[in-house]
Amino acid sequence: MEPKGGHVLLLCLMIIFRTVDVICEAQSEETRLVFGAEGGNVTLQLNRNDVEDVSWVYDDDVRVKTKPGKPIEIRDPNHKGNMWATEDASLVIMNLSLEDQKVYSADLLLKEKQESNVIRYDLKVYKILSAEDILLEGNITNTEPCGILMTCVVKEPNVTVTWRNGSGLIFTGNVLNIEDVHSSLSITCTAKNPISNITKAVKPSQFCRGKTADNKRNKGLGVIVSILLAVIVVCIITYFVYRRVAKT
Known part of the structure; x- marks a missing residue:
């Protein structure tokens, strides 16, 4: 008996959805925001125990490779001596500078699974305020x-x-x-x-206080100047009155 057209369409849709699920499961991505202090250290932590191999990508290339329990492989000459790996293959960057502020992508190959996992670390470097x-x-x-x-x-x-x-x-x-x-x-x-x-x-x-003191000082000087002017005016008037009286 020939399958009906609706059954064929349903079967095709199920195959498509399953294929999409497999692709999504095969590779997943996440982004983590990480803060570091200038001159300090920061760890780009994986927090996984099923990692077999990690390729660390930044500046558009694979710069570092880490494996659990294995020595770190650094391909970036600018970071030799200030990078190391923890036992679970997490990446540690020491003596941070502003040049280290960038996005680091960890491409994880997982054990016993035909899938990969990408974790992006957006590293922000700040100065410790004083x-x-x-x-x-x-x-x-x-x-x-x-x-x-x-x-x-x-x-x-x-x-x-x-x-x-x-x-x-x-x-x-x-x-x-x-x-x-x-x-x-x-x-x-x-x-x-x-x-x-x-x-x-x-x-x-x-x-x-400084402004108030200046205002008071200015007011005091103004009063003193006014008194002196008044005394001078009185003296001048007294002088002319005395001269007029003396002439008469």
Whole structure:
């Protein structure tokens, strides 16, 4: 008995879907974001125990090969001496620099399976922030009451800046405007990247004091000058009045 056309179509679709499943199972890919500190070490961890062989690809070529329990094979002359492999064939990069920031693809050949697995590691390298990387500046915007425009200057790029007081978060961003500064107010600026953070504290009123003192000094000088001018005017008037009286 001849199979009907619908049965043939169904059989073809089942074969196609099965073929697609086999292809997907034969090769799978994933991407992992990895952070490293400049001058430090980072491990591109496999987290598998069924690996037979790994080809590490970056800069458009196979640069390193690792095998579980075997010595590493480095084909990249720029990395000889600062790469090694762990027992499970994971790759360790030592003494990181900004030049190491790139995508590393691990092409895994798995044991007893006719399939491969690709893991991509997107490595980002950052500097560990220090106290020298952050500077706090204050500019007067108003004198009475004292207003300050605080700026948290960070030398390094790719950082998040937040301001806090004793109660918690105030503002996210480099610039903070304080309209009425109280003498007891203390705030901190925190600069953070994915691997480190640094915090500095400041009392905004310290920027007000200098300005207030200048204002008071200027006012005092103005009063003294006014008094001297008044005395001079009185003396001149007295002198002319005396001369007129003397002539009569």
